[in-house]
Amino acid sequence: MTTLHISTNKADLDVPLIYQFLSEQSTWAIGMPRAVLERAIEHSLCFGAYVDGRQVGFARVVTDRATFANLVDVFVLPEVRGRGYGKQLVEAVLAHADLQNLRRFTLATGDAHGLYAQFGFTPPLRPASLMERYFPNIYSN
Template identity: 80%
Template sequence: MTTLQISTDKGQLDVPLIYQFLSEQSTWAVGMPRAVLDRAIANSLCFGAYLDGRQVGFARVVTDCATFANMVDVFVLPAHRGHGYSKRLVEAIVAHPDLQGLRRFTLATFDAHGLYAQFGFTPPARPATLMERYCPDVYRN
Protein backbone atom coordinates (compact mmCIF):
# COMPACT_ATOMS: atom_id res chain seq x y z
CA MET A 1 0.00 0.00 0.00
CA THR A 2 1.28 3.43 -0.93
CA THR A 3 1.64 5.98 1.85
CA LEU A 4 0.38 9.50 1.39
CA GLN A 5 3.15 12.06 1.78
CA ILE A 6 2.37 15.65 2.71
CA SER A 7 4.85 18.45 2.11
CA THR A 8 4.99 22.22 2.39
CA ASP A 9 7.79 22.41 -0.18
CA LYS A 10 6.43 24.71 -2.90
CA GLY A 11 9.03 23.31 -5.30
CA GLN A 12 7.20 19.97 -5.29
CA LEU A 13 3.81 21.44 -6.21
CA ASP A 14 2.34 20.42 -9.56
CA VAL A 15 1.06 23.92 -10.27
CA PRO A 16 -0.48 23.04 -13.67
CA LEU A 17 -2.49 20.27 -11.99
CA ILE A 18 -3.58 22.61 -9.16
CA TYR A 19 -4.52 25.27 -11.69
CA GLN A 20 -6.49 22.83 -13.83
CA PHE A 21 -8.48 21.56 -10.86
CA LEU A 22 -9.20 24.95 -9.30
CA SER A 23 -9.98 26.83 -12.51
CA GLU A 24 -12.01 24.06 -14.17
CA GLN A 25 -13.37 21.64 -11.57
CA SER A 26 -13.70 23.39 -8.22
CA THR A 27 -16.95 24.92 -7.06
CA TRP A 28 -15.22 28.09 -5.83
CA ALA A 29 -12.51 29.19 -8.27
CA VAL A 30 -13.74 28.37 -11.79
CA GLY A 31 -12.12 30.74 -14.26
CA MET A 32 -9.31 31.80 -11.92
CA PRO A 33 -6.46 33.28 -13.98
CA ARG A 34 -3.14 31.44 -13.69
CA ALA A 35 -1.40 34.62 -12.51
CA VAL A 36 -3.82 34.84 -9.58
CA LEU A 37 -3.02 31.27 -8.55
CA ASP A 38 0.71 31.91 -8.85
CA ARG A 39 0.42 34.95 -6.59
CA ALA A 40 -1.78 33.04 -4.11
CA ILE A 41 0.75 30.20 -3.86
CA ALA A 42 3.64 32.64 -3.44
CA ASN A 43 1.90 34.33 -0.52
CA SER A 44 0.54 31.28 1.29
CA LEU A 45 1.68 28.31 3.31
CA CYS A 46 0.95 25.50 0.85
CA PHE A 47 0.41 21.80 1.48
CA GLY A 48 0.74 19.20 -1.25
CA ALA A 49 -0.43 15.61 -0.84
CA TYR A 50 1.46 13.00 -2.89
CA LEU A 51 1.22 9.33 -3.77
CA ASP A 52 4.34 7.87 -5.35
CA GLY A 53 5.53 11.42 -6.06
CA ARG A 54 2.36 12.40 -7.91
CA GLN A 55 0.21 15.15 -6.47
CA VAL A 56 -3.30 14.06 -5.46
CA GLY A 57 -4.29 16.88 -3.09
CA PHE A 58 -3.63 20.47 -2.16
CA ALA A 59 -4.47 23.14 0.39
CA ARG A 60 -3.32 26.66 1.18
CA VAL A 61 -3.29 28.56 4.43
CA VAL A 62 -3.21 32.34 4.40
CA THR A 63 -1.64 33.34 7.70
CA ASP A 64 0.51 35.73 9.67
CA CYS A 65 1.89 32.67 11.55
CA ALA A 66 1.12 34.40 14.85
CA THR A 67 -2.56 35.23 15.39
CA PHE A 68 -4.68 34.30 12.37
CA ALA A 69 -5.01 31.72 9.60
CA ASN A 70 -7.55 30.98 6.89
CA MET A 71 -7.55 27.58 5.17
CA VAL A 72 -8.51 27.70 1.49
CA ASP A 73 -8.41 25.74 -1.78
CA VAL A 74 -8.53 22.34 -0.07
CA PHE A 75 -9.05 19.47 -2.48
CA VAL A 76 -8.25 15.85 -3.22
CA LEU A 77 -8.54 14.82 -6.85
CA PRO A 78 -11.78 12.92 -7.53
CA ALA A 79 -9.99 9.67 -8.45
CA HIS A 80 -8.32 9.60 -5.01
CA ARG A 81 -11.26 10.44 -2.77
CA GLY A 82 -12.64 8.01 -0.24
CA HIS A 83 -9.26 6.94 1.18
CA GLY A 84 -9.00 9.41 4.06
CA TYR A 85 -6.54 11.67 2.24
CA SER A 86 -8.46 14.86 2.98
CA LYS A 87 -8.43 13.96 6.66
CA ARG A 88 -4.66 13.39 6.54
CA LEU A 89 -4.20 16.70 4.73
CA VAL A 90 -6.20 18.68 7.30
CA GLU A 91 -4.46 16.80 10.11
CA ALA A 92 -1.08 17.92 8.75
CA ILE A 93 -2.30 21.49 8.42
CA VAL A 94 -3.59 21.86 11.97
CA ALA A 95 -0.42 20.19 13.32
CA HIS A 96 1.96 22.48 11.42
CA PRO A 97 4.31 24.31 13.83
CA ASP A 98 3.63 27.74 12.28
CA LEU A 99 -0.11 27.32 12.91
CA GLN A 100 -0.03 26.71 16.67
CA GLY A 101 -1.35 29.15 19.25
CA LEU A 102 -3.43 31.14 16.77
CA ARG A 103 -6.28 33.25 18.13
CA ARG A 104 -8.46 32.49 15.09
CA PHE A 105 -8.26 29.82 12.38
CA THR A 106 -11.03 30.07 9.79
CA LEU A 107 -12.28 28.35 6.67
CA ALA A 108 -15.33 28.34 4.47
CA THR A 109 -16.94 25.13 3.28
CA PHE A 110 -20.06 24.24 1.36
CA ASP A 111 -20.25 20.54 2.14
CA ALA A 112 -17.31 19.30 4.28
CA HIS A 113 -18.42 20.40 7.74
CA GLY A 114 -17.99 16.87 9.11
CA LEU A 115 -14.36 16.72 8.01
CA TYR A 116 -13.40 20.01 9.63
CA ALA A 117 -15.44 19.38 12.80
CA GLN A 118 -13.07 16.47 13.56
CA PHE A 119 -10.33 19.08 14.00
CA GLY A 120 -12.24 21.49 16.21
CA PHE A 121 -13.71 23.79 13.57
CA THR A 122 -17.20 25.01 14.47
CA PRO A 123 -19.65 27.59 13.16
CA PRO A 124 -18.59 31.06 14.33
CA ALA A 125 -19.29 31.55 18.03
CA ARG A 126 -20.35 35.12 17.35
CA PRO A 127 -21.41 35.33 13.70
CA ALA A 128 -22.72 38.85 14.17
CA THR A 129 -19.11 39.99 14.65
CA LEU A 130 -17.98 38.66 11.27
CA MET A 131 -18.28 40.53 8.00
CA GLU A 132 -17.10 39.79 4.50
CA ARG A 133 -16.88 41.09 0.97
CA TYR A 134 -17.89 38.07 -1.07
CA CYS A 135 -17.55 38.08 -4.86
CA PRO A 136 -18.22 34.49 -5.97
CA ASP A 137 -18.05 35.29 -9.68
CA VAL A 138 -14.92 37.47 -9.57
CA TYR A 139 -13.09 35.19 -12.07
CA ARG A 140 -16.00 35.03 -14.50
CA ASN A 141 -16.37 38.80 -14.97
Protein backbone atom coordinates in the same frame (compact mmCIF):
# COMPACT_ATOMS: atom_id res chain seq x y z
CA MET B 1 -1.76 0.49 1.71
CA THR B 2 -0.39 3.45 -0.22
CA THR B 3 1.39 6.05 1.87
CA LEU B 4 0.48 9.70 1.50
CA HIS B 5 3.40 12.14 1.65
CA ILE B 6 2.62 15.75 2.56
CA SER B 7 5.09 18.56 1.91
CA THR B 8 5.18 22.34 2.23
CA ASN B 9 7.95 22.61 -0.35
CA LYS B 10 6.50 24.86 -3.04
CA ALA B 11 9.03 23.53 -5.56
CA ASP B 12 7.25 20.15 -5.38
CA LEU B 13 3.82 21.57 -6.25
CA ASP B 14 2.28 20.54 -9.56
CA VAL B 15 0.98 24.03 -10.32
CA PRO B 16 -0.64 23.01 -13.65
CA LEU B 17 -2.62 20.30 -11.83
CA ILE B 18 -3.65 22.69 -9.04
CA TYR B 19 -4.63 25.31 -11.60
CA GLN B 20 -6.64 22.83 -13.67
CA PHE B 21 -8.54 21.56 -10.64
CA LEU B 22 -9.28 24.95 -9.09
CA SER B 23 -10.13 26.78 -12.31
CA GLU B 24 -12.16 23.98 -13.91
CA GLN B 25 -13.46 21.58 -11.24
CA SER B 26 -13.75 23.40 -7.93
CA THR B 27 -16.97 25.05 -6.82
CA TRP B 28 -15.20 28.19 -5.60
CA ALA B 29 -12.54 29.23 -8.14
CA ILE B 30 -13.94 28.43 -11.59
CA GLY B 31 -12.18 30.58 -14.17
CA MET B 32 -9.42 31.72 -11.83
CA PRO B 33 -6.58 33.17 -13.92
CA ARG B 34 -3.29 31.29 -13.64
CA ALA B 35 -1.47 34.45 -12.54
CA VAL B 36 -3.87 34.84 -9.61
CA LEU B 37 -3.19 31.28 -8.47
CA GLU B 38 0.57 31.76 -8.79
CA ARG B 39 0.41 34.93 -6.68
CA ALA B 40 -1.76 33.17 -4.08
CA ILE B 41 0.71 30.28 -3.83
CA GLU B 42 3.64 32.69 -3.53
CA HIS B 43 2.09 34.45 -0.54
CA SER B 44 0.65 31.44 1.30
CA LEU B 45 1.74 28.41 3.26
CA CYS B 46 0.98 25.56 0.86
CA PHE B 47 0.60 21.84 1.42
CA GLY B 48 0.93 19.32 -1.37
CA ALA B 49 -0.27 15.74 -0.89
CA TYR B 50 1.53 13.08 -2.92
CA VAL B 51 1.18 9.37 -3.61
CA ASP B 52 4.13 7.71 -5.34
CA GLY B 53 5.47 11.15 -6.28
CA ARG B 54 2.21 12.25 -7.96
CA GLN B 55 0.28 15.15 -6.47
CA VAL B 56 -3.23 14.10 -5.42
CA GLY B 57 -4.22 16.91 -3.07
CA PHE B 58 -3.59 20.48 -2.05
CA ALA B 59 -4.34 22.94 0.73
CA ARG B 60 -3.35 26.56 1.17
CA VAL B 61 -3.23 28.63 4.34
CA VAL B 62 -3.30 32.41 4.39
CA THR B 63 -1.69 33.40 7.68
CA ASP B 64 0.45 35.83 9.62
CA ARG B 65 1.88 32.75 11.43
CA ALA B 66 1.24 34.44 14.78
CA THR B 67 -2.44 35.17 15.42
CA PHE B 68 -4.61 34.18 12.44
CA ALA B 69 -4.95 31.64 9.66
CA ASN B 70 -7.53 30.92 6.98
CA LEU B 71 -7.61 27.50 5.34
CA VAL B 72 -8.49 27.66 1.63
CA ASP B 73 -8.32 25.74 -1.65
CA VAL B 74 -8.42 22.30 -0.03
CA PHE B 75 -8.97 19.44 -2.45
CA VAL B 76 -8.22 15.81 -3.11
CA LEU B 77 -8.50 14.62 -6.70
CA PRO B 78 -11.80 12.80 -7.33
CA GLU B 79 -10.14 9.55 -8.43
CA VAL B 80 -8.42 9.10 -5.04
CA ARG B 81 -11.13 10.32 -2.68
CA GLY B 82 -12.44 8.02 0.02
CA ARG B 83 -8.98 6.87 1.13
CA GLY B 84 -8.55 9.23 4.07
CA TYR B 85 -6.24 11.60 2.22
CA GLY B 86 -8.38 14.64 3.02
CA LYS B 87 -8.20 13.89 6.74
CA GLN B 88 -4.44 13.37 6.56
CA LEU B 89 -4.04 16.66 4.70
CA VAL B 90 -6.05 18.62 7.28
CA GLU B 91 -4.13 16.88 10.10
CA ALA B 92 -0.84 17.97 8.53
CA VAL B 93 -2.05 21.54 8.16
CA LEU B 94 -3.17 21.75 11.77
CA ALA B 95 0.06 20.14 13.03
CA HIS B 96 2.36 22.56 11.20
CA ALA B 97 4.66 24.38 13.64
CA ASP B 98 3.85 27.83 12.24
CA LEU B 99 0.12 27.32 12.82
CA GLN B 100 0.17 26.60 16.55
CA ASN B 101 -1.38 28.81 19.25
CA LEU B 102 -3.27 31.02 16.83
CA ARG B 103 -6.14 33.07 18.20
CA ARG B 104 -8.35 32.34 15.19
CA PHE B 105 -8.24 29.69 12.46
CA THR B 106 -11.02 30.02 9.91
CA LEU B 107 -12.31 28.37 6.77
CA ALA B 108 -15.35 28.44 4.53
CA THR B 109 -16.93 25.28 3.16
CA GLY B 110 -20.06 24.50 1.25
CA ASP B 111 -20.10 20.75 1.75
CA ALA B 112 -17.36 19.45 4.06
CA HIS B 113 -18.61 20.56 7.47
CA GLY B 114 -18.38 16.99 8.79
CA LEU B 115 -14.72 16.70 7.85
CA TYR B 116 -13.71 19.95 9.50
CA ALA B 117 -15.87 19.35 12.60
CA GLN B 118 -13.65 16.32 13.32
CA PHE B 119 -10.80 18.80 13.81
CA GLY B 120 -12.63 21.20 16.11
CA PHE B 121 -13.97 23.68 13.56
CA THR B 122 -17.41 25.00 14.50
CA PRO B 123 -19.80 27.65 13.24
CA PRO B 124 -18.65 31.07 14.47
CA LEU B 125 -19.43 31.62 18.14
CA ARG B 126 -20.25 35.25 17.40
CA PRO B 127 -21.47 35.34 13.79
CA ALA B 128 -22.75 38.88 14.27
CA SER B 129 -19.14 40.01 14.68
CA LEU B 130 -18.07 38.67 11.27
CA MET B 131 -18.32 40.61 8.05
CA GLU B 132 -17.07 39.94 4.56
CA ARG B 133 -16.76 41.29 1.06
CA TYR B 134 -17.57 38.33 -1.16
CA PHE B 135 -17.45 38.25 -4.95
CA PRO B 136 -18.29 34.65 -5.91
CA ASN B 137 -18.24 35.27 -9.67
CA ILE B 138 -15.11 37.41 -9.83
CA TYR B 139 -13.36 35.11 -12.33
CA SER B 140 -16.26 34.69 -14.74
CA ASN B 141 -15.98 38.07 -16.44
